[in-house]
Amino acid sequence: MSFKTHIKFVVVTIIYFAHIYFRRLPITLLPLIREEIVLTSDDIGILVSSHALLYTIGRLLFGMASDRYSKVALLLLGLVTCAACSVGLAFSNHLWQMLIAMMLLGIVQGAGWVPATLLVQSWYSKSTYGTMFSILACGSTFAGILQPFSKKFYWRNVELYTGAGMLVFSIVCFIVLREDNVSPKQTEDDEEPNPEKKKKGGLRTIVGSIVIWHISFVYLFTMEMRTICETWVQLFLTDSKISPDAFQITYEIGGLVGTMASGIVIDLATRKFDVDATRRVIAVSYTCLMMFSAAGIFEFAELSSIFGFLAGMFVNGSINVWCMIASQAGFSKIQGTVSAFISFIASSGSMLAGTPLAYLISVFGWKVFLYIFSVQLVIVLFVSSFRVRLRMDTTENEASKNEIDDDESSGVCSTVVDSQRNLTSLNKKTRISMLLALYATKKIKPFRDVLASNKV
Template sequence: MTATTVEALNRGYTPEVAPIHITAPLSREVRSTYRSWRTQILYSVIIGYAAYYLLRQNFSMAIPGMMEDLGYTKIELGWVVTMWSIVYGIGKFVNGFLSDRSNARIFMPAGLLLSAVVCLCMGFMDTLWAIGFLWMFNGWFQSMGWPPAARLVTHWFSPTELGMKWALCSSSHQIGGAIISVFAGYLIVHYGWRSAFYIPALLAIGVAFFLYNRLRDRPQDLGLPPVEEYKGDVRHVSDEYEERVTLKDVIHQVLGNKLVWYMGFANLCLYIPRMGIFVWAPTFLKEIKGTGLLEAGWQVGGFEIAGLAGGLMAGWLSDRFFGGRRGPVGVFFLIGLAASIGLLWAIPAGYPLLDLVALMLAGYLVYGPQILAGVASADFASKKAVGVANGFIGTLAYLGSGIAGVGIGYVVESYGWAGGFTLFIASSLIGAFFFLLVWNRRAKVLEDQGA
């Protein structure tokens, strides 16, 4: 191939052949630097997004104490959760777009710092309107966390390893959720529900400064080549090296992409049981199973920890055995989730170990599809639009989360917990259907290159 031909290909001159990015082998020093930074980015994202969860799940743990101390009902506090979910969902889309046009090193810690300030104020509130108003602000700042994290992982890890690396970064959901479930339970029992807002906020402020010190937006900021050159595993078309998303990209690659919509609807469905358990499990375990709040915290912590393993397994299976196809694993996991939720409901009161097993099984099976939906949206869009694609499916997901707030509160108040569990099971099965629609689909770049 002549130099002129290579130059023409890189300009996109020949429409029949995807332009090829030709690179020389990287030096040992560059590869060593790359490995070190990839490790640093990976653990920093995990720690950073886990800290976001310290300022989110604390409200769920505080609900029983707020009901007793302030006299609010499930429906009233459910509205707070729903309004948080609506604001968070809208924020995921808007901040997804903004994060793709921003520096993740600044964007991610800024959201954490602002969320911590809100949580500090929450501990002083008594009136429902003030609690709801502040928690909506928290929803917006919380939505600044995952879009830049998604941008970081897709810029530092290549498509052929993305399933497993995404799952590792997403383990932050379970790590943070498990820590705050146990930690907030301890704080509330010993120091009251307000302490579950004060103490996590102070810890998160320290993590925000840690993130600014450790993160870098992309390899090119350090004089390193794009990750595809480091891995040498994909021949990319030239526009994959454009780094900032445009409105045209949003319309074409995200809003006009039916595959991204399928993953958005799947995310909406799976978030109903995921957030339903996340928000209401402590109340359900206390009212129906007779479990103490501290023990319920440990059981919900088990749900989160098992989710960590489920997410890693789902990512590994989709990479290793399905060639980057996320659909099959999502289908199997969501069908299993429906069965595990039925099991949790069927266990009679007085068997806390069995409750823990059922919750862990549900956590294992719900977090796998959640991770795969995010990976698939990145697969079906492009690297430069990953933040907005994830923000978009996150917006739909938190419509499901909104249903899990006031919707579950209303259903349980009107029809009992049996009604709530029926909704969880039906949502899981509908989510499996949307994963079925992408059964044979893989990342666009892998399809284009025949990898």
């Protein structure tokens, strides 16, 4: 790959990092914000809930938009909006002002991830896509690692300077990525309309696809586990008189290692094995191992740092692989919509880790997690045993292959031999036959004499 491509990749990674950083920053600074702006527990609940709701909706909307509009334009729209909201929060003094900024920060998050993955997919080959995808995903982990350092400064200055700095940096991003600022719709208009492709691109096709629901269902357990590790584990450790700080640090470091390791392992394995088979094995393995690691936290609280590292590694590694699968599960023209739809459905795992799980904990205590993980482990292995394909376009490829076979068996030859005797658009068998015929006309005397007598 060229140096220019790597520069563009770095810029896209920074943009994605900025999306995550600005989304998490107000939540991280809430204890400091409450010292100046009066916020009750109900007010904070409204801020967090509205932010989470629009985050989920935004992922779906911008995923669909990425199939119709320029991915670079969507990335820059999200970056500028996040930076502007950060500047606005620096001057906010009332709940309604913070609410507007938090809602905007939530809804534009979808403009970061899906367009970024589609750009990376277009720049790199299959042999390196896993590694580059994982490096991009590390932007989320780095944003989480940097969040605690933001508390060491005055919160208004942090929001103002980071937001203003990113607004300036957005100009650099536009200059670097301007060549890729092309809408997919512009290239599609030049093609002849195909009714079959339009049928395949509809939302009904996505909703009715067993491939999509299979991926979403297994991915759901990973999203649930992330919420458990980021919320319930810390409460469990606090109730157990153990500081959750060490767990948080090792969890983030493990996440960084797991994200990178999963991508590298996939790239190495796909050199010898099928891509989809490799991703399936690694994704299911990571999903099962994360449940064992999380169970270890609740069973051996004194070893929470060790199990926290393992949980972070397998949770984030699992998320990385399932996101990689989702990003290439659909047809080429609806990959953004498919990826966003899968994320939308899988997000229900976070909801399951909310009120329903809180009820079970209140009734059965913290030991209920061991039973939950055991049941979910059996479910994941059972569902994965059906070996449902991981791409919607498998049947399409088979159909096109059958069309080629039909053309071969029809006996009709539409090959053109130009003046230089170059053969084009030939399958292997036809190419060999035609070359032998040409050789015969040049070397065998009867044919050579006929050709010579017909020359002008």
